[in-house]
Amino acid sequence: MPAQPRSGCAINAAVEVLGDNWSLIVLRDIIFGNRRHFRELLTCNNEGIASNMLASRLKKLIDEGLLTRADAARGQRAEYSLTEAGIQTLPVMVALGTWGMTHRETSRELTIRSRLMAEDPQLVDGLMDELRETHLGVPRPNPDAPRSSERLQAAYEAEIAGS
C-alpha cells in the first residue's frame, strides 16, 4: 500500500509516484517497446538502467498499482502487465516528451513518436486502447481502425531509413 500522501494536491500525488529518475523510463519501455520481462527491460534500455534499480522500480510500480506481475511457472520468465493506472501515464509522457524535445537536445529518430503524439491526441487515445487490449484483455472499441502503434512504428522506421 502507498504511504500517506504529503498533501491532497493532485499534482503532488502524481509526483510522489512518478517523480523519480527511472519510473517513467521503465513504463515508457513497457508501453512503447512492449517489453514484458525483466531481462529485456534491462538489456534493451537506452539509458543503461542498472539491474538493482530496475528491480526496485518494478517493485515500486507494482506496490503503487501501476503494474502487475504474473508469477512464472518453473523455467518460465515472470511477465509484467500495465494496469489502467499504468496505461494512463501515457498522456504524462506525451507532455514530458513535448517539453523535452522543445527545451533539450534530443535525437530526431527518438523524438518522432513524441512529435506525432503531440500533434494528434487521437493517436494517444488509440494507443491506450491497444494497451488495454494487450495488457488487460479488453478488446479495442474499433477493431477495424488502423492501429496507432503501427502508424507510430512506420513513422519511426521511415525516420531511421531517411537519416
Added chain:
Amino acid sequence: MPAQPRSGCAINAAVEVLGDNWSLIVLRDIIFGNRRHFRELLTCNNEGIASNMLASRLKKLIDEGLLTRADAARGQRAEYSLTEAGIQTLPVMVALGTWGMTHRETSRELTIRSRLMAEDPQLVDGLMDELRETHLGVPRPNPDAPRSSERLQAAYEAEIAGS
C-alpha cells in the same frame, strides 16, 4: 550547464530535469501561488519542503534554465522568475494532476484547478500567457480577455466556501 543526457529520447530528457520529488512542486508553487521569494516558497509549501532541499532545487532549476534569479539589492530579497522553459512545464503539471486526481486520494479543494484545466485547454494557454506577462514582461495577446488565473481562483474560492 546541464550534463550530457543519458539518451536522445525526449521523454528521458524531460525526466532528467523534472523527474525528482520536488522540482515540479517548487515550480507549481511559483506558477499557481505566485511565490517569488525563498521565504514564502519555504513557509507556504503544503508538502513541508525543507530549507536545504528548496535551496538545492532552486539552484538546479536555474542551472537547467527553468528559472532566473534577480540579484537582490542590499536589504532586499532575491526574486525568482520563470523562463519560457519553466512556463512550459504547465502542460506537464496538468497531465500529472489529471493522473493524480484519477488514481490517488486527493482533496476536493486542491484538485478543483486541476479539474478545470484538464477540461479546458484554453485555460492552460491563457495561464501561460499571464505567466509570460508576469515573469518575462511579454504583454498578453488578448489583454481584454478574462484572466485564466481569476477564473481558477474564483472556482477555488467557491469550492472552499461550499465545503
